[in-house]
Amino acid sequence: xxxxxxxxxxxxxxxxxxxxxxxxxxxxxxxxxxxxxxxxxxxxxxxxxxxxxxxxxxxxxxxxxxxxxxxxxxxxxxxxxxxxxxxxxxxxxxxxxxxxxxxxxxxxxxxxxxxxxxxxxxxxxxxxxxxxxxxxxxxxxxxxxxxxxxxxxxxxxxxxxxxxxxxxxxxxxxxxxxxxxxxxxxxxxxxxxxxxxxxxxxxxxxxxxxxxxxxxxxxxxxxxxxxxxxxxxxxxxxxxxxxxxxxxxxxxxxxxxxxxxxxxxxxxxxxxxxxxxxxxxxxxxxxxxxxxxxxxxxxxxxxxxxxxxxxxxxxxxxxxxxxxxxxxxxxxxxxxxxxxxxxxxxxxxxxxxxxxxxxxxxxxxxxxxxxxxxxxxxxxxxxxxxxxxxxxxxxxxxxxxxxxxxxxxxxxxxxxxxxxxxxxxxxxxxxxxxxxxxxxx
Amino acid sequence: xxxxxxxxxxxxxxxxxxxxxxxxxxxxxxxxxxxxxxxxxxxxxxxxxxxxxxxxxxxxxxxxxxxxxxxxxxxxxxxxxxxxxxxxxxxxxxxxxxxxxxxxxxxxxxxxxxxxxxxxxxxxxxxxxxxxxxxxxxxxxxxxxxxxxxxxxxxxxxxxxxxxxxxxxxxxxxxxxxxxxxxxxxxxxxxxxxxxxxxxxxxxxxxxxxxxxxxxxxxxxxxxxxxxxxxxxxxxxxxxxxxxxxxxxxxxxxxxxxxxxxxxxxxxxxxxxxxxxxxxxxxxxxxxxxxxxxxxxxxxxxxxxxxxxxxxxxxxxxxxxxxxxxxxxxxxxxxxxxxxxxxxxxxxxxxxxxxxxxxxxxxxxxxxxxxxxxxxxxxxxxxxxxxxxxxxxxxxxxxxxxxxxxxxxxxxxxxxxxxxxxxxxxxxxxxxxxxxxxxxx
Numbered sequence: 001x002x003x004x005x006x007x008x009x010x011x012x013x014x015x016x017x018x019x020x021x022x023x024x025x026x027x028x029x030x031x032x033x034x035x036x037x038x039x040x041x042x043x044x045x046x047x048x049x050x051x052x053x054x055x056x057x058x059x060x061x062x063x064x065x066x067x068x069x070x071x072x073x074x075x076x077x078x079x080x081x082x083x084x085x086x087x088x089x090x091x092x093x094x095x096x097x098x099x100x101x102x103x104x105x106x107x108x109x110x111x112x113x114x115x116x117x118x119x120x121x122x123x124x125x126x127x128x129x130x131x132x133x134x135x136x137x138x139x140x141x142x143x144x145x146x147x148x149x150x151x152x153x154x155x156x157x158x159x160x161x162x163x164x165x166x167x168x169x170x171x172x173x174x175x176x177x178x179x180x181x182x183x184x185x186x187x188x189x190x191x192x193x194x195x196x197x198x199x200x201x202x203x204x205x206x207x208x209x210x211x212x213x214x215x216x217x218x219x220x221x222x223x224x225x226x227x228x229x230x231x232x233x234x235x236x237x238x239x240x241x242x243x244x245x246x247x248x249x250x251x252x253x254x255x256x257x258x259x260x261x262x263x264x265x266x267x268x269x270x271x272x273x274x275x276x277x278x279x280x281x282x283x284x285x286x287x288x289x290x291x292x293x294x295x296x297x298x299x300x301x302x303x304x305x306x307x308x309x310x311x312x313x314x315x316x317x318x319x320x321x322x323x324x325x326x327x328x329x330x331x332x333x334x335x336x337x338x339x340x341x342x343x344x345x346x347x348x349x350x351x352x353x354x355x356x357x358x359x360x361x362x363x364x365x366x367x368x369x370x371x372x373x374x375x376x377x378x379x380x381x382x383x384x385x386x387x388x389x390x391x392x393x394x395x396x397x398x399x400x401x402x403x404x405x406x407x408x409x410x411x412x413x414x415x416x417x418x419x420x421x422x423x424x425x426x427x428x429x430x431x432x433x434x435x436x437x438x439x440x441x
Numbered sequence: 442x443x444x445x446x447x448x449x450x451x452x453x454x455x456x457x458x459x460x461x462x463x464x465x466x467x468x469x470x471x472x473x474x475x476x477x478x479x480x481x482x483x484x485x486x487x488x489x490x491x492x493x494x495x496x497x498x499x500x501x502x503x504x505x506x507x508x509x510x511x512x513x514x515x516x517x518x519x520x521x522x523x524x525x526x527x528x529x530x531x532x533x534x535x536x537x538x539x540x541x542x543x544x545x546x547x548x549x550x551x552x553x554x555x556x557x558x559x560x561x562x563x564x565x566x567x568x569x570x571x572x573x574x575x576x577x578x579x580x581x582x583x584x585x586x587x588x589x590x591x592x593x594x595x596x597x598x599x600x601x602x603x604x605x606x607x608x609x610x611x612x613x614x615x616x617x618x619x620x621x622x623x624x625x626x627x628x629x630x631x632x633x634x635x636x637x638x639x640x641x642x643x644x645x646x647x648x649x650x651x652x653x654x655x656x657x658x659x660x661x662x663x664x665x666x667x668x669x670x671x672x673x674x675x676x677x678x679x680x681x682x683x684x685x686x687x688x689x690x691x692x693x694x695x696x697x698x699x700x701x702x703x704x705x706x707x708x709x710x711x712x713x714x715x716x717x718x719x720x721x722x723x724x725x726x727x728x729x730x731x732x733x734x735x736x737x738x739x740x741x742x743x744x745x746x747x748x749x750x751x752x753x754x755x756x757x758x759x760x761x762x763x764x765x766x767x768x769x770x771x772x773x774x775x776x777x778x779x780x781x782x783x784x785x786x787x788x789x790x791x792x793x794x795x796x797x798x799x800x801x802x803x804x805x806x807x808x809x810x811x812x813x814x815x816x817x818x819x820x821x822x823x824x825x826x827x828x829x830x831x832x833x834x835x836x837x838x839x840x841x842x843x844x845x846x847x848x849x850x851x852x853x854x855x856x857x858x859x860x861x862x863x864x865x866x867x868x869x870x871x872x873x874x875x876x877x878x879x880x881x882x
Binding site: 023033034036059061067070071074076077078083086089090091105107113114117120123140142143144171176178180183184186187188201202204205207208209210 | 464465469471472474477481500501502503511512513514518519520521524525527528529530531532546547548551555559561562564578581583584585612617619621624625626627628632642643644645646647648649650651738740
């Protein structure tokens with residue numbers, strides 16, 4: 001079995017799940033946002049299942065939502081990614097640790113240092129999810145009244161990336177001699193002062209930390225806009241994306257992989273890992289029932305707004321327990337409306353259930369038995385829809401246990417997933433090479 | 442024995458010691474700046490010895506020094522404090538974890554979040570060493586050509602403290618209901634939006650993390666200037682300082698404690714813990730010989746500049762192996778010159794040895810047997826020179842083992858130090874009360 005044909009699996013984590021009703025699901029831990037012990041148990045299970053990475057979602061603000069939604073949301077509090085992943089680094093051995101850090105609201109010297117330090121502490125398991133932070137509420141927590149404009153955010157992100165990677169390359173790998181006899185700790189000839197001056201950033205350097213064990217922590221990118229795709233093609237080694245189905249996944253995969261040649265990169269130097277919400281049951285019907293039960297825990301008052309947005313039409317006057325009434329098509333909302341209608345028909349959902357789906361989690365989902373989900377994942381890999389997935393667990397711990405203890409063994413049986421880690425670093429797991437130092441041989 | 446009369450002990454750490462020659466000392470770990478395993482072993486030993494806290498020193502730049510000194514310096518690389526202390530939180534149970542964070546080169550939302558997260562991860566063991574960062578090389582790593590002026594740094598620090606503590610108070614302690622049945626996760630009436638607009642900072646809030654277990658992580662301050670002392674009296678719960686002897690320590694102690702009443706604070710609400718370099722031997726002579734051996738590992742070329750600075754006189758032309766020649770007194774350097782002359786006479790040091798002392802570690806030192814060092818520490822406590830010490834280990838691991846396994850048992854035998862932790866949090870260890878939430882009862 002060619003290792004390149006195997007899936008890569010990340011766990012896209014919030015402590016209680018991304019699904020807003022998850023903290024109410026039977027067996028869930030409503031205190032997981034406060035409990036490192038819970039997070040440690042999740043990381044250990046994911047490592048036992050040989051996941052590539054634990055990927056920590058993040059926001060730089062309490063999300064702006066109506067009070068009825070906000071007071072029902074477990075997302076108002078969570079751990080900060082660097083502190084959480086560093087703590088997890090100390091109690092795990094092999095799993096990768098991907099932290100989100102914003103190029104809009106942080107400083108490259110801080111970001112370079114924290115990732116380098118995490119990479120040293122974890123012996124080469126760090127990854128940086130580069131985000132430009134599109135949430136306008138975040139801007140107001142960092143001294144700005146209005147959000148930074150999209151184009152400017154991406155220009156800064158590109159330069160920020162150059163500065164951070166340049167700082168990581170401050171020392172050659174062989175700079176540290178540490179010869180106690182002669183007293184020479186390192187060779188200053190093997191130290192580079194970056195002295196960067198650009199349109200957005202001015203950073204002298206050098207970094208006051210040795211080059212990370214991985215050379216650079218793995219670069220992860222999540223943007224799907226045009227500048228986001230281009231930034232990914234130029235800089236990313238993992239793309240985290242959200243195509244709604246295999247057809248959209250194949251188009252995105254072909255587009256991003258197609259951009260690599262133009263910037264002189266090999267197709268394998270970038271892995272595309274869509275988010276996938278995975279619900280497992282003993283039967284397909286049981287899995288669907290579990291999902292409906294989970295969705296039913298989303299409060300209708302906070303969910304109906306999400307449906308209205310998806311439809312491009314105010315749904316608040318509809319009968320919640322009836323099927324979706326006919327809705328006039330407008331130019332604004334063609335795609336969204338078509339998706340809702342398709343979902344309503346396929347799953348025969350009421351207005352309430354549709355609202356709860358959009359208020360809970362409405363992205364790509366694999367809902368079925370270990371067999372049907374393994375079939376779907378295999379099809380994505382085979383048909384070049386992705387190189388694996390960032391799994392979103394519907395509820396924790398049960399949803400994670402279902403994947404780690406039931407789905408993963410089936411994927412391993414089929415030769416679609418590793419049975420053990422072959423290497424030590426996150427780059428090893430992902431089959432990514434160690435970047436050359438741009439300043440030193 | 443009244444608990445209030447016991448010493449508090451912090452460990453002021455850099456991975457290889459603050460002393461620049463320490464990485465060359467017999468048995469030292471020259472790789473400690475790269476090895477989490479070493480740091481973990483230090484933290485576990487300090488916790489077994491019941492230390493109050495592990496205190497991580499920090500710099501935001503490679504220090505500017507002549508190449509001959511730089512290439513011999515182990516300080517060019519180190520761990521970043523948040524990542525290191527979070528990792529240590531996961532492998533320890535009780536010891537406090539104090540991180541340095543700069544108010545000049547960071548954002549209050551980030552700082553508030555990281556400390557709150559560390560406090561949650563460690564179950565109430567975080568402390569914030571507030572620094573304004575006086576190193577001009579740091580400014581150049583954060584987009585500035587010149588360093589921020591002293592007064593402006595302190596004005597920003599004061600406002601920064603108000604914002605960070607205000608963000609920590611975003612949620613009342615009882616805000617999180619987490620009632621799965623009703624679906625109410627928290628009570629928005631128990632959430633405060635800070636909406637701070639001041640001369641230096643504009644931060645909306647709320648913080649997206651629950652109030653820290655300690656209410657606020659313990660506030661540590663290190664400045665000894667006039668604005669530094671005033672900031673400490675207004676905000677600090679621990680003062681980290683460097684008086685050169687007991688007489689200077691008593692004056693500083695009386696000054697800072699004396700300022701507390703004017704701001705409505707009790708004397709016990711602030712602990713003064715000077716840095717103390719502790720070298721233990723079986724005899725006083727052995728301890729002194731160890732220190733001379735350690736100093737001898739500092740390279741003369743890089744040490745002589747430090748002696749010139751201390752003297753206020755160029756010492757580079759002196760015979761290194763002769764006693765200090767007579768030096769004319771100038772107005773600029775009265776105190777420094779007097780100190781060097783006193784040291785030269787007391788310990789009968791050559792120019793080389795004096796240079797190596799100033800190039801290594803020239804602050805307050807207790808050098809002797811466990812008995813003589815315990816006597817000195819007891820005198821400081823008795824005579825109100827301090828409430829304990831931040832111990833600087835001359836070399837690691839031996840210097841730490843000497844304190845943890847030999848000095849601490851003697852202090853415990855005398856009733857001067859705890860034999861076990863009485864509480865769980867760093868506030869418990871230090872005898873500090875939990876701050877009230879300024880927005881909620």
